[in-house]
Each structure stands twice: as structure tokens, then as C-alpha cells.
Amino acid sequence: MYRSLADLLSLRFQYEQIVSFRRTFDLPTYNSDIDTLYHFVKSGAKNNRFRKRYNEALDIAKIIIESYENETIDLPSVHRQKERTV
Secondary structure (H helix, E strand, O other): OOOOHHHHHHHHHHHHHHHHHHHOOOOOOOOOOHHHHHHHHHHOHHHHOOOOOHHHHHHHHHHHHHHHHOOOOOOOOOOOOOOOOO
């Protein structure tokens, strides 16, 4: 499913607000970069599954990751250009 950049930025903001509230979540960093989101989805349940709004943060992280993995636009400034064979 396609999500606009504004939607994704809003989701990232929501995720960061949830996990960084009073620093109650046990995470290496409270940023919402893609590596941190992967870590949160993969192993965030170990120490955080009983925290308030954990399920909401997990759903948001999964949405952002899905959008990242399904990205089809090839922007040279964002993604590495594919080598062309002549």
C-alpha cells in the first residue's frame, strides 16, 4: 500500500512519541530510523510487551517497515542507482 511522505513522517513522529515518553521503553535508541524499527519489531517484545501502548508502537513500526520494503520509486539521491549494462 502506498503512503505519502507526510503520512510516513507523521507515523514516525507518533512512534517516537510513544517509545520515548518518560523513557519507559527499553531500547538502544529512541529514534525511528529503519534499523531501529527492525530491531523493535524483531526483539522489542522481550522487554517492552507489557508497557503501555506497546501494541500501537509495534503496529506503527510494521507499517513503516512495510512501506520501506515496498518502495518502488528509484530516486538516485535516496537509493543507490543500479548499474546499467550496455
